[in-house]
Amino acid sequence: MATDIPKVEDLLKKACVSYEERFGTKPEVVGCAPGRVNLIGEHTDYNEGFVFPMALPQVTLVVGRKVAGDVCRVVTLAEVNETGEVEFNVPAPETPLQPGSPKWANYVKGVVANFKGEKVAFNAVIITSVPIGGGVSSSASIEVATYTFLEGITGTFGQVDKKDKALACQKAEHEFPGMPCGIMDQFISVMGEKDNALLIDCRSIESRLVAMKDPNVVVLVTNSNVKHELTGTEYPTRRRQCELTAKMINKKSLREANEDDLKGMSSYQGHGQNCRDDYEVSCPELDQLVKAALEVDGVYGSRMTGGGFGGCTVTLVKKSEVEKVMEHVQKSYTGKATFYVCAAAEGARLISI
Structure with a gap:
């Protein structure tokens, strides 16, 4: 597949x-x-x-x-x-x-x-x-x-x-x-x-x-086939917002922020809370792909990769289970996904x- x-x-x-x-x-x-x-x-x-x-x-x-x-x-x-x-x-x-x-x-x-x-x-x-x-x-x-x-x-x-x-x-x-x-x-x-x-x-x-x-672990890249063009999306806006937030808390960059600095701001909880809910750089198609992959035994983790607003997810999975993951994801996905097993x-x- x-x-x-x-x-x-x-x-x-x-x-x-x-x-x-x-x-x-x-x-x-x-x-x-x-x-x-x-x-x-x-x-x-x-x-x-x-x-x-x-x-x-x-x-x-x-x-x-x-x-x-x-x-x-x-x-x-x-x-x-x-x-x-x-x-x-x-x-x-x-x-x-x-x-x-x-x-x-x-x-x-x-x-x-x-x-x-x-x-x-x-x-x-x-x-x-x-x-x-x-x-x-x-x-x-x-x-x-x-x-x-x-x-x-x-x-x-x-x-x-x-x-x-x-x-x-x-x-x-x-x-x-x-x-x-x-x-x-x-x-x-x-x-x-x-x-x-x-x-x-x-x-x-x-x-x-x-x-x-590790020969037992596979990197599975799944393309949602939802095209994105970052120059025309919210990506530049997200960067400006991060720079503004750092300035508001008197930091050179958000790299320097700690929990006290960010109280009342977004927390960072992987794909679901971070990319999807707080940062709003995901999309329904990426969310479907991540959710479906995480439903299969042998998956260590799955998330969007890249700037977001479409594009691909990356999934770490046991090599023995990769076919099962692809089959389940495609059945669960409302679109047509493309899978790449990458080294x-x-x-x-x-x-x-």
Whole structure:
């Protein structure tokens, strides 16, 4: 019942064929970066708290090459409700890049504008297996894959500190799509390692790997298939509310708040009381998926993952019971869920063609 995750080599083959058809030559460089699932700690990164994500086997590839001139041409193979092609000039101090339409291209343009190396013209095709609008960081995977691609075509891969690379991609999302995201998504997409989750202190920006190697435990990601677009939801409002609350109690961030500070405010009780009732970032579909998963023996925990307002849940479950969980959840869910059995994967990298 679980959906097969497309193999990277199959994505690459499709992207290369598309590139040759569109640009009449072969690509030379492939930047690859994963989506992520957060095991715990939603909406805590911009409050300088802790998060615990892992990189997913679903990835975005940016396939292409450096070209002469001053025009960048990019094609996306993802299903979008606007044109799938865009052209823009290489940015210069007197002619900086600006956000605009199509919206998907803002994630690319923002990274180009914030790339720390030489600004060059390129042609590229983007392909992804990360569910778009699924709450598993499709946007960060595009940003980090684009940055990695730019490192590849300029011969600078690995020369920029990984933290600086992640921060540049976060800045790109702030400035161009206009999404005030925290640091988690870009960090795990850059720094993820196979068979490990990453515990990140979002104040110090320090992190440590935590092994995820128990063969008897499965990470089940369930897509509600309710699309979300965080730039158009309550996410920015929630961030402003948290910042205002911290200011009201004379704290730099809610990271510093204790029980006495928060008396009369919301308590934090997992998915149900926290994400659904107090923070109001869930939705009926996510609530159904969580409730159904928790009804099955062998489930250690289940919750929404990502920014909310749709997207996915993450469930930790005994491997022997995962089929039973998927069957029960699908029977209980009023929509059509998609299931992915995922292992912790590696982060950003260049792939040889």
